[in-house]
Amino acid sequence: MRREAPRSWRDYLPLAFPAAMLIVFFVVPFGTMIVVSFFRRQQAGFYTPDFVFTNYARFLTPFFANVLGFSLWLAIAVAALSMIIALPFTYLLTRAPRRSQTAWLVALLSILALSEVIIGFAWSTLLSRTAGLTNLLVAVGLMDAPQALMPGFGAVLTAIVYQTLPYTILVLYPTMARLDPTLAESARTLGASPIRAFFTVVLPVQRTSIIATLIMAFIFALGSYLLPQILGRPQNWTLSVLITDQAIYQSNMPFAAAMAVFLVLVSLGLVGLTLLLGQQREKTS
C-alpha cells in the first residue's frame, strides 16, 4: 500500500492529533521526570531545581544493584515461562475446532478484566496455609499438613505469569492462526516427525512475533509493583516497588525519578539488544 509521499505541511495534518496526544501524555511527563531526576531534594519532602547527579550516584550501591538485578531476572523469568506455556497452548488452540477456540479466547479475555489487586489477593488466598491449595492436597492424601506457599519468589512468579499469560497468548494467536498449515505438512512429508516439524519450521517461521511477544511480557513484568508486595518478601521486591516507595511514602521525587529513568534506559537497552540479535540471526540464516 504505497501511496504518494507527503509533500506539503498540509499532508502531515492528519498526524497532528496523535502527535499532540503523544506530546501531552508521553513526552511532557517523561521529560518532567528526566528533569526532576537531576533536582535536589529538600528534607521537608519537596525539591528545588538544580543539576546534581547525587540521585543517580545513590543507586550505585550493592543494594540497588541487587534490586535491579532481581527485577531484570524476574522479568526474564516471567517472559520465558509465559512463552513456554503460551507457545504450545496457542499452537494447539489454533488447531482446535472453531467453537472451542472462541470459548478459550473469551475465558482469556475475562482474566484481563481482573484488576491486579484482585489477582494478588486471590493468589494470596490460594497459596495460604489456612485456605490454600495445599489443603486440597491434604484432603486427597498427597500431603500430611497444609503449607503456606507465600510469601516467596515462587508466589510472585506464579501471579505475574498468570497475569501476563493472556496477553502473551492473545499476541501470539493471530500470527499462529494465519500460519499456512501446509508448511508443517510439507515438513512432515519431507521426513520430519511432528515435534521436529514444530521446532524446525513452525517456530522459526514465527520468530519475529515470538521475539516481540517476549519483549512485551518482559516489560510488562518489569513494571509490576503490586504483586511483589502482596505475595513476596522484601527480597522479592522489584525496582518498581522501590520507586513507588520513594515517590509516595518517602516523598523523594528526584530519587524515584532517577530510578525510573534508569529502569527505562536499562530495559530499552535490553530490548535493543534482543532485536539486534534477532536481526543478526536472520542475516546469517
Added chain:
Amino acid sequence: MRLALWRGTRSHLHDSFGLTMPGLELKGVTRDFGSIRAVNDVDLTVPNAHFVCLLGPSGCGKTTLLRMIAGLDLPTAGSIVLDGDDITHVPLHKRDFGMVFQSLALFPHLSVGENIAYPLRIRRMPRAEQKRRVEELLTMVHLSGYERRAVSQLSGGQRQRVAIARALSVSPRLFLLDEPLSALDAKLREAMQVELRQLQQRLGITTIVVTHDQREAMTMADTVIVMQGGEIRQAASPTDIYRHPADSFVADFIGSTNLLELVRGDGGPMLLGRPSRLALPYAMSRAIVSIRPEDVRITAPADDVPAGTVTFIRDLGGTVEYFIDVAGTEVIAVTTPHERRPVSIGAAVGLLLDPAHCVVLTR
C-alpha cells in the same frame, strides 16, 4: 538415501507366493468427512515409473485421494499398498515420498539451498554430502547459483522449481504434486508441464499429479484418471480417454465435444432428425453420442444429412469454430483456416457426422 525401517517388515509369505505387485495399489479406499463421502471405494493400480494425473472438477475427491496416498489423511476404509507393503498406517514422515503442495509451502525462513537440504538435514546426511546433493538438484532444475538466495527473491517459476527440487532431494519412492502449476501464468505453465514430464521420464520416478486442467493432464500423463463425485469415472491413456470416453461426463470434461441424442425411430436410430448408421445399445431407446468438433464436417445442405443454420463464427486464427443450430440443438464444428468454407452467419449448411468418429455412450 532412504529410510528402510518398515520395508524390512514385508511379509515373506507374500513374496514366496508371488503376490507382491510392484507399484502403488489402492484397494477400496474410502474417505468420509462427517456425512459427506469425499472418496468412494476407489481401486487403482499405478505401475512403477508411471506418470498419473488425477483430473476432475473441484470437489471431486482428487486432492483427498492424493492426501491419503501421501499420508496426510487416513482412509475411512480400504488400504494403500506400495510394492507389496501395506502403508495405510505408516506415519507420513516415514514414507519417503516427495510432495509438492499447491501453495508450494517453501520455508520462508530458509534460503533456497537450505530448503532443498531440509529433508537431507532431517535424515542427518553429512554436511559435505548435503552440499553436493543440493548443487546437483539445483543444476537439475536449472537454478545453479541460486543456493544462497532468499525464497522471497524468486519468481513464481523459480519457486516452483525449488519446490520440485526439495521434494526430489531424497529420491522419493513416490512423487506427489497437488495442483503444482496453478499459480503460474499460462505460458510458463505449459513450459513447466513439458519440463516436469521430461524430468519424470529421466528419473523414472512414479508420479501422481492432481490437476483440474485437462490440457495439463493430456500433456504429462501416461494415464489420465478422471474423477467425479469421489469416484473414478475412467482411467486410460490421454489418446484413449479423448477418443473413447467412457461416459458423457468424461467426454465433456476432456476437451470440448458435441453431446447429441441418438433415439430409436420407426426406421432405425435417428441422429439430429436424420437416420443414422450408428447402432443403439441393446434394449435402449435412446443414448448419447459424443463427436468432437474437429470431426464434424460442413457440406452443402442435402436430404440425407442433418441440416442447420450457422449462428456464429469464431475465427481464432489457428482454428475456425462454427456454431450451428440444428432444430434447437447446438452443434460446434472446428476447421483449420485452410479448410475454411465460404459460409457466413445465417447460411444453411449440411453436417457430415462420420460414424467412425462418433462414440455412443450409455450414460
